Amino acid sequence: MKSKDPKDTNYMFFMKEGKFCIDASKECSCHSRGVFMTTLGRGLNHSRKNFNVKAKKKTLDRNTVILLEATRCINKDEELLFDYGVKTGEDGKQIDWLKQ
């Protein structure tokens, strides 16, 4: 599902383990300039009830990274979804699709 308004899109990963957040909207050291905004993880939508991947914090070459791990077998044409782990928008407002 593609968002209609680019201003609605953000790439904050809130991790429960260790209670920290990775801001993936910023350029990182592991992807070259221009490429980092096209990494696949940024394109994943949210589902609280029907997620099929889970974000895991790992250390890779001394960098803290997020790996998306399948929680079950995923069919070839199935959309990858994970639970964003938030219940409201940044401003505290209810967002319908966060309930799905």
Ligand SMILES: C[S@@+](CC[C@H](N)C(=O)[O-])C[C@H]1O[C@@H](n2cnc3c(N)ncnc32)[C@H](O)[C@@H]1O
């Ligand atoms: C990390 S981006 C996901 C990729 C995004 N759909 C795109 O096309 O770039 C997060 C944004 O996607 C949209 N989104 C994520 N999950 C959604 C859902 N279940 N229903 C509707 N929009 C969703 C929201 O606009 C959200 O801010």
